[in-house]
Amino acid sequence: MASRVVNFGAGPSALPQSVLEEAAQGLLDFNGTGIGIAEISHRSKEFTSFITTLESHIRTQLDVPPTHSILFTQGGGSAQFSAIALNLLARHRLLYPQLSDDERVLDYVVTGSWSKKAAEEARRLGGGRVNIALDSRKYSKDGKSFDNIPPHSEYAFSNDPALIYYCENETVDGVEFSHDDTAPTAFPYHLVQKGGLLPLVADYSSSFMSRPIPHLAEHAVIFAGAQKNIGPAGLTILIVRQDCIVDVDAAAKLGATPVPLTMSYKTLFDSKSLYNTPSVLAIYIAGLVLARSSELGGLKYYEELNKRKAEKVYAVVLKGEEHGILQRKVQPGSASWMNAVFTVLGDGAEQRFLEGAEKEGMKGLKGHR
Ligand code: PMP
Numbered sequence: 001m002a003s004r005v006v007n008f009g010a011g012p013s014a015l016p017q018s019v020l021e022e023a024a025q026g027l028l029d030f031n032g033t034g035i036g037i038a039e040i041s042h043r044s045k046e047f048t049s050f051i052t053t054l055e056s057h058i059r060t061q062l063d064v065p066p067t068h069s070i071l072f073t074q075g076g077g078s079a080q081f082s083a084i085a086l087n088l089l090a091r092h093r094l095l096y097p098q099l100s101d102d103e104r105v106l107d108y109v110v111t112g113s114w115s116k117k118a119a120e121e122a123r124r125l126g127g128g129r130v131n132i133a134l135d136s137r138k139y140s141k142d143g144k145s146f147d148n149i150p151p152h153s154e155y156a157f158s159n160d161p162a163l164i165y166y167c168e169n170e171t172v173d174g175v176e177f178s179h180d181d182t183a184p185t186a187f188p189y190h191l192v193q194k195g196g197l198l199p200l201v202a203d204y205s206s207s208f209m210s211r212p213i214p215h216l217a218e219h220a221v222i223f224a225g226a227q228k229n230i231g232p233a234g235l236t237i238l239i240v241r242q243d244c245i246v247d248v249d250a251a252a253k254l255g256a257t258p259v260p261l262t263m264s265y266k267t268l269f270d271s272k273s274l275y276n277t278p279s280v281l282a283i284y285i286a287g288l289v290l291a292r293s294s295e296l297g298g299l300k301y302y303e304e305l306n307k308r309k310a311e312k313v314y315a316v317v318l319k320g321e322e323h324g325i326l327q328r329k330v331q332p333g334s335a336s337w338m339n340a341v342f343t344v345l346g347d348g349a350e351q352r353f354l355e356g357a358e359k360e361g362m363k364g365l366k367g368h369r
Pocket of ligand 1: 011075076077078079114167169170171172203204205206225
């Protein structure tokens with residue numbers, strides 16, 4: 001076997017070697033069934049028991065309260081851009097049937113290219129009016145980049161919106177909300193906590209299971225694709241507060257946009273995430289990763305580990321800045337633990353940097369185009 005390199009890819013990203021070796025065995029024989037994991041029925045008792053264990057790993061390690069269900073689906077974060085708008089607009093329609101589409105507001109906090117895409121998809125689907133509660137580009141160094149989390153005074157939330165959306169870690173831009181409530185770059189939970197059940201939605205695609213989620217219980221929906229931190233692409237994890245699992249057909253009768261059955265949270269909930277054939281292999285590998293994570297000490301362990309990793313990387317980038325070789329893209333206090341985005345200064349220097357890294361066995365360092 002060729003020796004494995006250090007893979008810095010943001011996603012799909014590196015998986016533990018021990019898990020890959022175990023998964024290779026599972027491809028031949030899943031849990032002693034004599035059938036490989038890619039060949040076994042998703043309705044077999046062995047697989048349904050495995051998926052239940054995966055769910056309990058997520059619930060335990062993230063401390064998900066009983067008010068929230070954990071659902072598994074496909075289509076990645078991108079499918080959730082659509083599903084979230086559709087399901088939460090259906091919920092809003094059931095709560096406020098008398099409102100016109102224009103009075104039904106979806107609040108989007110745009111701090112990077114992924115939250116921007118999510119807002120664009122909501123606008124494309126219609127059924128409500130998209131309000132950009134914040135666009136961080138206005139506060140950037142050059143007036144057009146996503147390089148910061150602006151101060152709390154700049155958010156403009158609506159009254160009773162169908163959803164309030166943010167992306168915790170913007171993978172491409174390397175911008176992240178602080179997890180320290182006292183930091184000016186923390187998400188302003190206090191501004192949206194106006195009583196009642198808030199439709200607060202967070203995209204955790206690129207940091208899911210890398211550390212605890214602050215204010216988890218206050219969220220309506222948290223979603224993540226598996227491929228950044230816990231497994232292969234093909235599995236999407238949803239943590240949904242039960243009041244957001246609504247009868248989308250009843251809402252459609254009142255005029256809401258019909259929700260495709262495979263995207264309806266109620267379908268996923270009623271079928272225990274097995275409405276149709278799930279991505280069995282991705283679920284299997286994610287299950288192995290989280291069993292390993294549990295043995296290592298769960299998210300407290302990963303929080304410490306990831307903090308150390310981020311500190312090491314940023315220390316090098318800062319040193320590079322002092323020498324005029326590297327330059328951080330993101331403003332201090334808004335930089336991601338997960339994706340450190342920086343520029344290599346000088347003509348052709350980035351290429352030389354990437355080639356040098358590759359010679360040292362480091363790949364996947366090139367950022368998004
Ligand atoms: N949100 C974030 C923060 C992401 O990083 C990505 C993927 N890079 C997505 C959403 C889209 O996910 P997917 O490719 O699974 O549709």
